[in-house]
Amino acid sequence: MTKRMIVAALALAGIFVSLYLTLYKLGIIGELSCSVGSCETVNTSTWSRFLGLPVAAWGLLFYLDVFAISLIGTFPRFEDERVISLVLVAEAAVGVLFSAWLTYLELGVIHAICIWCVTSAVIVTLILLVSVADLRDFRAENTAAT
Amino acid sequence: MPANNDQPRARNVSPRNTVREAQRGNRSKAFLWILGFIALIGVGAIGYVASKPKSSSVASVDVADTSNAGPAQGYLIGKVDAPVKIIEFADFECPSCGGWATVTEPDVRSRIIEPGLANLTYYDYPLEQHRNTLAASNAAACADEQGKFWPMHDRIFQAQTEWNGEATDAPKPFFKRYAGEVGLDVAKWESCFDARKYQKRIAANLADGMRRGVNSTPTFIIGDRKYPGMRSYDELKALVDSINRASGASVAGAAAPAKK
Numbered sequence: 001m002t003k004r005m006i007v008a009a010l011a012l013a014g015i016f017v018s019l020y021l022t023l024y025k026l027g028i029i030g031e032l033s034c035s036v037g038s039c040e041t042v043n044t045s046t047w048s049r050f051l052g053l054p055v056a057a058w059g060l061l062f063y064l065d066v067f068a069i070s071l072i073g074t075f076p077r078f079e080d081e082r083v084i085s086l087v088l089v090a091e092a093a094v095g096v097l098f099s100a101w102l103t104y105l106e107l108g109v110i111h112a113i114c115i116w117c118v119t120s121a122v123i124v125t126l127i128l129l130v131s132v133a134d135l136r137d138f139r140a141e142n143t144a145a146t
Numbered sequence: 147m148p149a150n151n152d153q154p155r156a157r158n159v160s161p162r163n164t165v166r167e168a169q170r171g172n173r174s175k176a177f178l179w180i181l182g183f184i185a186l187i188g189v190g191a192i193g194y195v196a197s198k199p200k201s202s203s204v205a206s207v208d209v210a211d212t213s214n215a216g217p218a219q220g221y222l223i224g225k226v227d228a229p230v231k232i233i234e235f236a237d238f239e240c241p242s243c244g245g246w247a248t249v250t251e252p253d254v255r256s257r258i259i260e261p262g263l264a265n266l267t268y269y270d271y272p273l274e275q276h277r278n279t280l281a282a283s284n285a286a287a288c289a290d291e292q293g294k295f296w297p298m299h300d301r302i303f304q305a306q307t308e309w310n311g312e313a314t315d316a317p318k319p320f321f322k323r324y325a326g327e328v329g330l331d332v333a334k335w336e337s338c339f340d341a342r343k344y345q346k347r348i349a350a351n352l353a354d355g356m357r358r359g360v361n362s363t364p365t366f367i368i369g370d371r372k373y374p375g376m377r378s379y380d381e382l383k384a385l386v387d388s389i390n391r392a393s394g395a396s397v398a399g400a401a402a403p404a405k406k
Contacts, residue, residue, distance in 0.1 A: 005177040012181055016188030020195065074177065076170065 002079075003134035007070040007088060007127050014063035014123045017116055021056035055102065059120055062095055066127060085135040092128035099124050218354030219347050221286075221295045223255070224265030229393060230386045232264050233367040235271040235355040238282035238302050239310045240363045246376050247303035253379040264368075264386045268299065269351040271363050277311040280348065285321035287344030288335050289328065297328035 050058055066088065073084035099121040106113050220233065236243040258264050270283040282302050289298030301324040307313060309320035318339070325335040338344075358367065366373040366382075369389050377385075 002173065005173070005180075008177075009180050009184060012184045013188070016184070016192065019188075020192055023192070023196070074174070 002074060003130050003137065004070045004073040004079075004084070004088075006130050007134070008067055008074065010123050010127050010130070011063045011067035011070060014120060014127070015060065015067060017120050017123065018056050018059035018063055021116055021120075022054060022060050025054040025056050058098075062091070062124075066091055066095075082135070082138045085131060085138060088131040089128070089135050092124060092131050095124040096121075096128050218269060218350045220267035220269040220351060221290055221299070222265060222267045223296055224259040225262050226265065228259075228262055228265035230264035230368065230389050232266040232382070232386070233269065234266060234364055235269050235351075235358075235360045235367075236364040237271050237273045237276055237279050238286070239276035239279035239306065240273060241306070242376050243364045244303045244306040246364055247300065250376070250379055250382075254382055257379070258383060258386055263390065268295075269355060270348045271352055271355045271360060271365070272348065273363060277315065278309060278317040279311075281317050281321065281339075282309070283348045284339055284342055284344060285325070285335075287347060288338035289325065289330055291338055291343075292330050292335065294328050294330055298324060298330070301328055 049055065069084060069087055069091070072078055073081065073088070078084055102117060103121050106117060236247070238244075254266070259266055270287075272279040272283055286295055286298045286302060289295050302309075302321070305320065305324070309317040314320070321339065322332065322336060325332050355365070358372065360372070360374070362374050364376065366377055368382075368385050373385075
């Protein structure tokens with residue numbers, strides 16, 4: 001497994017987590033099974049929308065995007081494209097910041113924790129770590145080459 | 147741009163490259179297997195959750211035997227003859243019901259119910275995953291016996307996190323304290339609560355909700371339509387206004403405070 005493959009696998013997992021939360025938000029899944037924490041409280045709070053879209057839907061778009069880019073990055077043609085690693089790092093950094101903000105809201109403002117939201121925050125953090133490692137590989141190779 | 151640096155890495159034809167190709171093949175295979183595995187789990191889990199409410203009809207609380215429950219009887223707030231009737235099915239332990247009752251409902255009461263635009267009837271819909279909710283329903287029903295359902299309802303919802311199933315498995319002392327705080331005859335309330343005097347009424351309310359196809363809490367029924375989930379004040383106001391407008395009841399008339 002290359003690092004981009006790991007990123008793609010993580011993003012795919014993120015797609016399902018955010019899809020689940022989005023479906024709940026849209027009312028397609030009636031009851032949220034919520035054995036730990038209070039997903040209902042979090043996912044129905046005022047902060048569960050951002051720019052008119054449910055936060056979960058933003059998460060879904062984000063993971064779809066990261067999945068597509070990292071998948072393309074695994075194609076032999078693009079394997080050596082450093083730009084893809086750069087884009088992944090940049091996107092993941094934005095994702096981590098957004099997740100950090102949401103986690104702050106959960107802990108500090110809503111006072112409820114949603115286990116699936118935390119799962120998503122963990123996934124996006126892992127994506128950032130792996131993409132940074134991926135980008136550093138290029139740097140290492142470049143210095144080795146010269 | 148890094149493109150110049152990148153080209154040589156893959157394009158050299160050398161014996162080592164064929165090894166690399168083979169490794170790449172194995173890697174891609176493993177990668178596809180892993181993606182397939184994640185997708186399978188994801189689709190399976192979401193499919194399972196999506197189908198669950200229909201197959202195992204979410205709610206029935208084992209202690210509330212709905213087989214011989216009799217007629218449902220909710221708790222009314224507002225004018226009996228208000229032009230729009232809002233029905234709420236809620237669970238005292240459900241966090242979103244608590245959120246709605248403490249954040250949204252005060253506005254609904256002061257701006258929709260008190261002016262006489264609509265009334266609201268609360269029905270118990272105790273969900274089985276909430277182990278103290280049935281006790282809460284009983285506590286509220288026994289307050290209703292003394293004409294204080296709504297103060298008790300508000301008190302129970304306000305303090306949801308201190309008596310819910312996550313906080314305790316013995317919620318009675320909390321309810322007893324609230325009974326005193328809202329001005330009930332506590333001894334009378336306690337004997338009612340211990341006897342589970344209104345268990346049948348609660349079961350009947352639950353059965354009525356199930357009959358109406360309620361599968362999440364809170365669920366509102368306004369007119370002949372069902373609105374699952376939390377509703378904001380604005381949404382409810384718009385709904386109530388549209389029904390009032392359609393039925394020709396003068397919204398302006400109702401806006402002038404109701405004569406008591």
